Structures are given as structure tokens and as C-alpha cells.
Amino acid sequence: MNSEQMKEIAAKVPTTRDELAECLVPEHLQKEYGDRLLKCINAYIEYGNLHEVIAKRPRSVSVEGSSGAGSNKSGSEKVSERKMVKYDWSDPFSFDCHFGMEDNSASKPYTNRGRTAAVWKTLQAYGFKKFTKNEQIGCDELIPSACFESFVRKSVKTPSKILEDGQIVGYEVNELAKTIRLQGLDHVNEDDRTAFEEEEDMELVTRALSDNGLQRRDVYYTDLYYSFCGAREGLEQSTCSWHCRSCGECEDWRVWHCKGCNTCKYGASTSPCDKCNPEEYASMVRHFQL
Ligand SMILES: [Zn+2]
Ligand SMILES: [Zn+2]
Ligand SMILES: [Zn+2]
Numbered sequence: 001m002n003s004e005q006m007k008e009i010a011a012k013v014p015t016t017r018d019e020l021a022e023c024l025v026p027e028h029l030q031k032e033y034g035d036r037l038l039k040c041i042n043a044y045i046e047y048g049n050l051h052e053v054i055a056k057r058p059r060s061v062s063v064e065g066s067s068g069a070g071s072n073k074s075g076s077e078k079v080s081e082r083k084m085v086k087y088d089w090s091d092p093f094s095f096d097c098h099f100g101m102e103d104n105s106a107s108k109p110y111t112n113r114g115r116t117a118a119v120w121k122t123l124q125a126y127g128f129k130k131f132t133k134n135e136q137i138g139c140d141e142l143i144p145s146a147c148f149e150s151f152v153r154k155s156v157k158t159p160s161k162i163l164e165d166g167q168i169v170g171y172e173v174n175e176l177a178k179t180i181r182l183q184g185l186d187h188v189n190e191d192d193r194t195a196f197e198e199e200e201d202m203e204l205v206t207r208a209l210s211d212n213g214l215q216r217r218d219v220y221y222t223d224l225y226y227s228f229c230g231a232r233e234g235l236e237q238s239t240c241s242w243h244c245r246s247c248g249e250c251e252d253w254r255v256w257h258c259k260g261c262n263t264c265k266y267g268a269s270t271s272p273c274d275k276c277n278p279e280e281y282a283s284m285v286r287h288f289q290l
Contacts, residue, residue: 010050036253039238043223098269101272102257103259103262106246110146118156122156123149123152124166125167126148128143144211145209146243146245147229147250148228150243151168154248177204179235180204187235188220189221203216209225214226214235225238229248230249246262256269258275260276260277261275272284
């Protein structure tokens, strides 16, 4: 690809929610795929060290009247005006995302709260650096994925599951690295394969267990993360599944966490919760004759 083509692509690619809104993606789709899509795009920018290309780009998508931050604002305002009648099931663009019941915090990584000495020791045994609330964590520092940390928090409650150095029995770094090498290689670009194969065990493991996923800037890129949940155990694509912190499980991408009844529900963005929005749910079932 030449630099003109690169500039063309960089000018169009959305890196924030506001820019995504300018891409005329309906609001419910933005909420459904947006965060994951932006995470992947930004991880790729990190990986390829493309910050400069992105910062210098002329934004090709413009919103009438103004430019810069102002235009972003009016872009998202425009989208929110599109909310219409909630019962018009024949128009999927008219719905609120899960009727406003989605709990977006369920997919976020853990914070320092609840990180006991035992939790920290195990996190450190897998290559994560300990930091306190007041220490600014550098942008190169990796933080544990919600899936890994939920597994750690559960495991440390049973001392017999924890080795002297903090590693979890049956999930030692060298064991995990074997699985990651085996399952990850096919997802790595041809050109990056040697670097991936030569990567140290600990590096591979920390990255696969981190919120950034199995990738290293300028070296190799995948959209994989290591899941500790049930049948999904092993490498999973972050575009296909995500870990719900409230339910403590990795879920399909179509599953969403309802803040009303605090449970995961299956259904595209248009679907209301059967418990919290029973009328809307019944109306949807009637419409689609489910
Ligand atoms: Zn999980
Ligand atoms: Zn609910
Ligand atoms: Zn959930």
C-alpha cells in the first residue's frame, strides 16, 4: 500500500465514539459493535505505531457548520435525535439499545478495589505490574483482562490452588504459553510469524491475559485473548466473545448484561429484557411471532 492510500484510509477510519457516529452507523449498532470495533481499531493503531498518521490526517467526514470538537458534538447529537417510537418493530433503527437497560460497565476490566495482597501476588506472577491508586499507569503498561482477573480472584480463595510464587496450579506460565503458541499462530500475519514464535513465554502469556489482548506493538497482532470460562477455555476472538464481570462468564457477542435484573440476556440490540421491559418484550414476540 502506498502512502496516499494509507492517508486515504486514515482519514476515514473512526477512532472515537463521536467519529463512529459520523460514519452514519445507527445508534443501536454503535452501542452493539462500536466499543469492540473501536478497541480493535485503536489496538491496530498502537500495534502499527500509526498515531502520527492518525493525528495528521485531514478528517474527510465533516459535519456542516464547524470543524474539530464542535463538529463531533453535533454529529452525535444528530444521531440521538433519531430515537423514535419504541414499538415500531419494523424499523430496527428506531430503537433504543435494549431500551436503555444495557450495563456497559459489565464488560470493563477490574479496578484496584478488591485486589488483595494474594490477588496482586498472582497477577504479578503472570507479569502484571503492581501500582497504587495514585500512581499513573503508563500507556504501555498492561492491565489484566476481566476474564483473567475474575479467575484469579476466584482461585486465590483456595490456597491449595496457588503455588508458592503465586501461579495457579494447572495454569502455569509455561503451560499457558504452549496453548497460546499452538492456538495463536494461525491468527498472526505471515510476516510476523517468526517474531511470534520467538516471543518469550511470559510476554506471550501476559499479553494474552491482558485487556489489550494477544498483540505487541510493531511486532505481531491478533484480536485474541485467553478465556478461562467453561467451554471457551483457550484463545477467543474479542470480536466474537467478551467476559461479563457481573455474571463471571465469557459470553457470545450477542449477549448483553441487563442492569435492571442484573443478568445476561441474549438478543440483538433491539431486544428488550423480558423481565424488565415485559410489555415491550411481549410486543416484540408478537411482532416477530417468536
Ligand atoms: Zn471469561
Ligand atoms: Zn432485565
Ligand atoms: Zn452478565
